[in-house]
Amino acid sequence: MCRFAPIGTPVIQLTLVGSGEPLLRMEKRLHCAATGAGMALELSVCRDAEMLGIPMQQTPAVLLAGRVVLTGLQRTEAIEAWLRETFHTDKQ
Numbered sequence: 001m002c003r004f005a006p007i008g009t010p011v012i013q014l015t016l017v018g019s020g021e022p023l024l025r026m027e028k029r030l031h032c033a034a035t036g037a038g039m040a041l042e043l044s045v046c047r048d049a050e051m052l053g054i055p056m057q058q059t060p061a062v063l064l065a066g067r068v069v070l071t072g073l074q075r076t077e078a079i080e081a082w083l084r085e086t087f088h089t090d091k092q
Contacts, residue, residue: 002032011040012087018060019047022073026060033079039087 012034016027027043034041046052049059054068062070070082 002028002035009038009040010087011042012083013042013044013064015044015046015063015066016060017046017049017052017054017063019049022060023047026062026073029074029076029079030062033076033083036076036080037083037087039083 014030016023016030018026023045027045030043031041049056049061052063054061058068058071060071060073061068064086069086070079074082
């Protein structure tokens with residue numbers, strides 16, 4: 001179980017694309033990873049991968065500023081490491 005990010009933490013905006021159980025699992029992992037990295041997450045969800053030109057076999061997919069940055073069901077630790085690297089947070 002992950003915790004909520006404290007008030008005043010940096011907020012990042014991502015889009016999650018996919019459907020079904022993988023989408024739900026990835027959503028939870030994204031929130032937990034963001035909290036672990038000391039960030040709050042503003043997540044929009046799109047269930048129509050085809051509309052965005054993303055093959056279903058690449059979902060769930062995570063988009064940052066409209067670009068696919070993660071595909072498939074990633075581990076929480078890997079997502080947290082990606083967030084730290086991408087957004088340069090030092091919180092351990």
